[in-house]
Amino acid sequence: DIYKALKLTAGQVACIPFNSEDKITGFIELINKTGDHGYFSENDTIMITSIASQISRGIENYRLKEEKIKADRLSAIGNMMSTIVHDLRTPMNNIYGFVDLMLDEDDRDTREEYAEIVNDQIKLLNNMTTDVLDFAKGKTTILPVKHPVDKLVKNFAKLFEEDIKRKGYKFEWSVDTASMIYIDPEKISRVFMNIMKNALEAMEKGGTFRLQAGEAADMIVFNLSDTGSGIPEEIRERLFDSFVTSGKEGGTGLGLAIVKKVIDDHKGQIEVESETGKGTTFKISIPRLK
Ligand SMILES: Nc1ncnc2c1ncn2[C@@H]1O[C@H](COP(=O)(O)OP(=O)(O)OP(=O)(O)O)[C@@H](O)[C@H]1O
Ligand SMILES: [Mg+2]
Structure with missing residues (x-):
């Protein structure tokens, strides 16, 4: 029909397929060679086949590139979702915990105090979902x-003292500065939260988690320490990379990657000292406001 429409009479037709992953994705069709009495020679076929294979390769490369872009986008979304889901669990657990406490609490003032905390945690959840949209x-x-x-x-x-003690750990904290800092308080609390979660996971019952804040030169320094097992030697170098996890079931290995990102965003620094069997200290420095 095409030949009819083009008012062509086919003498000889050369048809060369494009292949991609063993499937034919298209073909070149040549008809009626001019000269040579309308016939394609052996050499013509070799040339056309070589052109077809170049085109096939071009199409294949394009397809692979498209697939890679799609996969990269999916993995970026996946990373972000795991980060968010990772951190959403803590305020949700706090809400469960404090609502439970409220149910057993007769004192009205204490109940109000718990209700405020629940309220704050709901706000936090809300802000975290806004983070996703902003991202x-x-x-x-x-x-x-x-x-x-x-x-x-x-x-x-x-927010955490009661819960930590109820779980059988000691919690000590101190502040040795009256300074101000320029921070996103919710994000820094999430940093503390992730470091504390690791600390509790690394300790036996009876261990102590300590949070100290002080000044050093023009920085505010936070020390967060535990008396736990110490960071396994084999992951110390890559500790702040995503998906580095060791010795726990269900660990995503995102906690410290999130921590590092937030501290970087604040132009701060984070260092870690750890001794096997003795414990670990994370030292966070953030510029002080004068
Ligand atoms: N205070 C600590 N004491 C001992 N090991 C630690 C401590 N903090 C981190 N680690 C080690 O570093 C690894 C990485 O921590 P990270 O918080 O990034 O991920 P995770 O805790 O494994 O997973 P998730 O945070 O999702 O529960 C942990 O698996 C653990 O082996
Ligand atoms: Mg963790």
Whole structure:
């Protein structure tokens, strides 16, 4: 029909397929060679086949590139989702915990205090979901405000002290500065949260988690230490990389990658000292506001 429409009479037809992964994805069709009485020679076929194979390779490369772009995009979304889901669990557990406490609490003032915490944690969940949307829109990830160091540490302690003690660990905290810092308090609390979670996972019952804040030159320094097993030698070099995990079931290996990202966003530094069987200390420094 095509020949008819083009008003062509086919003499000889050369048809060469394009292959991709053993499937024919297209073909070149040549008809009616001019000269040579309309016939394609052996050499013509070799030439056309070679052109077809170049085109096939081009198509194949394009397809692979498209697939790679798609896979990269999926894995970026996957990474982000695991980060968010990872951190959403903590406020959710806090809400469960404090609602439980409220149910058993007769004192009205204490109940109110718990209700406030639940309220804050719901706000936190809400903000974290906003983070996801901001990330998807490519917006910046931290919202720094001028914040007193002692308030940061006290609020954190208030939120977790009871829970840690109930789980059978000791919790000590101290603030040795009246300075302010320029931080996103929710994000820094998430940093403390992730480091504390690791610390508790590395300790036997009776171990001590310590959070200290102080000053050194123009920095505020937070020391978060535990008396646990120490960081396994084989992962110390890659500790802050994503998906590096060791010795726990269900560990995603994202906790410390998130920590590093948030500290970098604050132009801060994080160092770690760890001794097998003795414990671990994370030292975080963030520029102080004068
Ligand atoms: N305080 C610590 N004491 C001993 N080992 C630690 C400590 N902190 C981290 N680690 C080690 O570093 C690894 C990486 O920690 P990270 O928080 O990034 O991931 P994870 O804890 O394995 O997973 P997730 O945070 O999702 O539960 C842990 O698996 C653990 O082996
Ligand atoms: Mg962790």
